[in-house]
Amino acid sequence: xxxxxxxxxxxxxxxxxxxxxxxxxxxxxxxxxxxxxxxxxxxxxxxxxxxxxxxxxxxxxxxxxxxxxxxxxxxxxxxxxxxxxxxxxxxxxxxxxxxxxxxxxxxxxxxxxxxxxxxxxxxxxxxxxxxxxxxxxxxxxxxxxxxxxxxxxxxxxxxxxxxxxxxxxxxxxxxxxxxxxxxxxxxxxxxxxxxxxxxxxxxxxxxxxxxxxxxxxxxxxxxxxxxxxxxxxxxxxxxxxxxxxxxxxxxxxxxxxxxxxxxxxxxxxxxxxxxxxxxxxxxxxxxxxxxxxxxxxxxxxxxxxxxxxxxxxxxxxxxxxxxxxxxxxxxxxxxxxxxxxxxxxxxxxxxxxxxxxxxxxxxxxxxxxxxxxxxxxxxxxxxxxxxxxxxxxxxxxxxxxxxxxxxxxxxxxx
Numbered sequence: 497x498x499x500x501x502x503x504x505x506x507x508x509x510x511x512x513x514x515x516x517x518x519x520x521x522x523x524x525x526x527x528x529x530x531x532x533x534x535x536x537x538x539x540x541x542x543x544x545x546x547x548x549x550x551x552x553x554x555x556x557x558x559x560x561x562x563x564x565x566x567x568x569x570x571x572x573x574x575x576x577x578x579x580x581x582x583x584x585x586x587x588x589x590x591x592x593x594x595x596x597x598x599x600x601x602x603x604x605x606x607x608x609x610x611x612x613x614x615x616x617x618x619x620x621x622x623x624x625x626x627x628x629x630x631x632x633x634x635x636x637x638x639x640x641x642x643x644x645x646x647x648x649x650x651x652x653x654x655x656x657x658x659x660x661x662x663x664x665x666x667x668x669x670x671x672x673x674x675x676x677x678x679x680x681x682x683x684x685x686x687x688x689x690x691x692x693x694x695x696x697x698x699x700x701x702x703x704x705x706x707x708x709x710x711x712x713x714x715x716x717x718x719x720x721x722x723x724x725x726x727x728x729x730x731x732x733x734x735x736x737x738x739x740x741x742x743x744x745x746x747x748x749x750x751x752x753x754x755x756x757x758x759x760x761x762x763x764x765x766x767x768x769x770x771x772x773x774x775x776x777x778x779x780x781x782x783x784x785x786x787x788x789x790x791x792x793x794x795x796x797x798x799x800x801x802x803x804x805x806x807x808x809x810x811x812x813x814x815x816x817x818x819x820x821x822x823x824x825x826x827x828x829x830x831x832x833x834x835x836x837x838x839x840x841x842x843x844x845x846x847x848x849x850x851x852x853x854x855x856x857x858x859x860x861x862x863x864x865x866x867x868x869x870x871x872x873x874x875x876x877x878x879x880x881x882x883x884x885x886x887x888x889x890x891x892x893x894x895x896x897x898x899x900x901x902x903x904x905x906x907x908x909x910x
Contacts, residue, residue: 502574503544509560510542513658514643515636517542520559522632527665528555547571547578558665561658630673633663637680638799640687645803645844648878649694656688675715682711682720683800690727694881698731718748719757723800726761730882735771742768756801759789763812770819782816785809803844807836811847814854826858833863840867845874849886856893865898872905884909 510520517538524533533552541548548556553571554564636659644652663681670677689704705724712720725745729738742765749757762785769778786809794804810832817825832851836843843851848871855864868890875883891905 500544500574501577502547502570503542505570506556507542509556509562510538512654513560514655519632519636523559523636523659523662524552524555526630526633527558527662529666529669547574555665559658559662561654561661630666630670630677633659633666634676634680637663637684640684641799642802644687644690646878649691649880653688653691653695656684656691660684660688675717678711678715679717679720682708682715682717683723683798685711686720686723686727686800689724693727693731696881701731702728719754719798721745722748722754722757722761723798726764729764729768735768739765739768739772753797755788755790755792756794756797756804759785759792759809760801760804760812761785762788763809763816766816767812767819770816773820775820778816778820782813785812805844807832807839807843807847810835811850814850818850818854818857825854826860829854829858829860833867840870843874845871845878845880845883846886848874849883849890853886853889853893856890856895861895865894865901868894868898868901868905872901872908875908879908 510517513520513523515523517535520538521533521535525531533555540546548571550564550568550571553567557564557567560567640652640656640659643655647655660681663677663684667674667677667681685704686708689701689708692698692704693701705728708720708724712718712724722745725741725748729741729745732738732741742761745761746758746765749761762781766778766781766785769781789804789806789809792801792804794801810828813828814825814832816822817828829851832847832854833840836847836851840848848867852864852867852871855861855867858864871886871890875887887905888909891902891909894902894905
């Protein structure tokens, strides 16, 4: 347990980043380019044993997505409090209350420059040095895409932006690992954009997507372009614009190792075609999605396609058939229910929403209401923009006897 305010701040920063003490040490080493930080040292800092030097504080700040000046200023105040000792106890307690009330706002306000601006600057430098911790940074980027399935956008935002800062700081010293880190930076920036969009900040999201494209160019890695375009498609003003972006995205996920990504992008293309009533192109794109996904392994391809489970493929098919009013809807819904089995509550908000709507549209009211209740609980636990859209669709298809559930979902969607 931390014993003073500054130790508590360091502890809170690590916890907000979702890291163990060992992981925190590894990321700080990646930022500094040296292997001097250890778990034991992190533990001492967080228990008030000693305050890091300003040089070390700068590395900790970057690893946590803050400006070095902020953390150094807080450390200076902490040193002054220690010198004053008991005479300042009352003032210290006020400072503790101030930080507690501010909570995450203290952390957020400390980073003056935007993360995507720092990444763009790092990409332009082209300097290289070795970094033994490149793999740690890449693994962390992968883990954040997995965590996206369990956290709300607000919970994930500080973790993603903090990690983007850590990779950015390491890029100029990456040496032979430069391409690998640039790809990880692009994947992290794209996730930051997705989070920003989910929080309603379209301009911020677009800035992150643009720097993802910069990373794709710098690394010579076309799938990153695909990722940025596919994410952008969700925030467009018309199905036609979304389809144009998705068609471009599809061009960059050809070849081995991209089957899950191709399945997702063609499935999205099918959704948008169905939104315009273009049945021919919707069904053609859905067939391509399913064909690509037959060769996919979402657990071993790019980190950003981990969400593209067989359940999500079912969800895309249900979405398309439902929009087109196709007879395949009922059979596909039954298949999806059988595939989910006991995993129904863990299937994900989007999958449950599409399945509930499909069952209700297909006339299986009892099963549809059951899945609608599962969806409502999942959507409330992890509210997202896509979840709210599904809530509106589910509510509009519920039978009259479920007025209360429909009202609840409409309020959630608003």
